[in-house]
Amino acid sequence: MVGLRFYGGVGEIGGNKILLEDGDTRVWLDFGKSFDSGEDYYTGYLAPRGIAGLKDFFEFDLLPKVEGLYAEEMLGETETKYRAPRFDGILITHAHGDHVGHLGFVDPKIPVYTGAGTKLFMEASDETSINRLGEHTYRTFRTGDKLKIGSLEIHPIHVDHSIPGAYGFIIHTSGGTIVYTGDLRVHGPKADMTEEFIEYAAESRPLVMISEGTRVTTEDRKQSLSEQQVYKGVVDACVKAGNKSRLMIYTHGPRDMDRLRTFYTAATVCGRKIVINPKTAHLLSKLVHDEHLDLPDPSVDDSIAVYYRRKKSGHYDESDYYKWERPFLDKMVTPAELKKSPNGYMVNIDFTGLTELIDICPEKGTPFIYSMSEHFAEDEVEGTVLRNWVNHFGLEYIQLHASGHISKGELSDALATVRPERVYPVHTEHPEMFKAMYRGSVPPEKGKTYTL
Ligand SMILES: [Zn+2]
Secondary structure, eight states: EEEEEEEEEESSOOOEEEEEEEEEEEEEEEOOOBBTTTTTTOOOOOOOGGGGTTHHHHHOOOOOOOTTOOOOOTTTTTTOOOOOOOOOOOOOOOOOOOHHTTTBBBTTSSSSSEHHHHHHHHHHHHHHHOOOOOOOOOEOOOOTTTTTETEEEEEEEEEESSSSTTTEEEEEETEEEEOOOSSOOOOSHHHHHHHHHHHHHTTTTTTTEEEOTTOOOOOOOOOOOOOHHHHHHHHHHHHHHHTOOOOEEEETTTTTTTHHHHHHHHHHHHEEEEEEOOHHHHHHHHHTOTTOOOOOOOOTTTTTTEEOOTTSSSSOOOGGGGGGGGGGGGGGGGGGHHHHHHGGGEOOGGGGGEEEEEHHOOOTTTTEEEEEEEEHTTHHHHHHHHEEEEHHOOOEEOOOOOOSSSSSHHHHHHHHHHHHHHEESSSOGGGGHHHHHOBBOOOOOOOEEEEO
């Protein structure tokens, strides 16, 4: 018997956790953290205690109580007994938290299958973040590989998304073929990769398609330009700011490397240095090892500078910073330098770094380019606070964004091309809307088993 059970990504954007069982073979498709995981009980600094492992998650059913899945130390304080692994692998589509975020709870003995690029993102994140994904046995793949796990044969195919190294899966089971989209888009700079995935998916004549539906909504109000349009918008703003000798300020999703490349190229074309934060510099220094990604190397590229926030001593001493932050100290740009030559720089200021504006003192009318993912824009409190900062400093707010997700219309076309017998919508707040888009749509219920 082949069965699918959806533990996350049901009626919500992200948090995908899908169990696939084929006889004795049991694998998970993604093991992500919901964006609103536990928001009924936890908010701000009221958060699950790291020291308590799974206890604070199990209390409110925020993770499935499944035996043979979790690490012994994570189960320590719970009533669920540790059992040797009963799963053959976790298949990860890409490195966004809503697909990998809960991997840190998983028994390190269970192998984790990821794309080679995704592994680099996960390593960088573990070195620089407090939310650790932990030690695992990794098996990396690239497009064209065929993975054998028990009775399953899995073909990972690259797709375009707002993080490099994303994949969809074509999974041949003993009961028929399953296509899992992960997250994808067809309007991005690497649209041909998604097209290829859709072609392969159609050729595989799948019985089932598990499809993302982020933008399946009654009213898709999210801005979605092409990356080229974002680029043009940035260059236009840059030329205008240059004429008035003004600084350029921007913010974007921290792992959106297409967007980083867009800002980098625009800055270079306009004769400015791009100023990134130490975390981005560290991530880039990892990603340059993957030649497929074609990204600049912050250690040698003179058009990249790094903005360090003052810490501890307040004097930018080397010992003030984490070891991973230190390799780029000689590329440091200070607020004084930004004030002296504003039109020489395009500086990244993230939401939590808005306080730096107090030191940078941007001139009124300085462009602030907001180029972020949809999830952030929907947080009302942060949105209001951001607008207050923009107004206080008299910045010119410019929104320029290309979505990481396929539009509703494009998804309907993709479903019509792939023609699966059944579609399970995940990663969407409106799974029921799929019924009008495709006749074989079945909005899944959390925890229920669906046999092939
Ligand atoms: Zn996602």
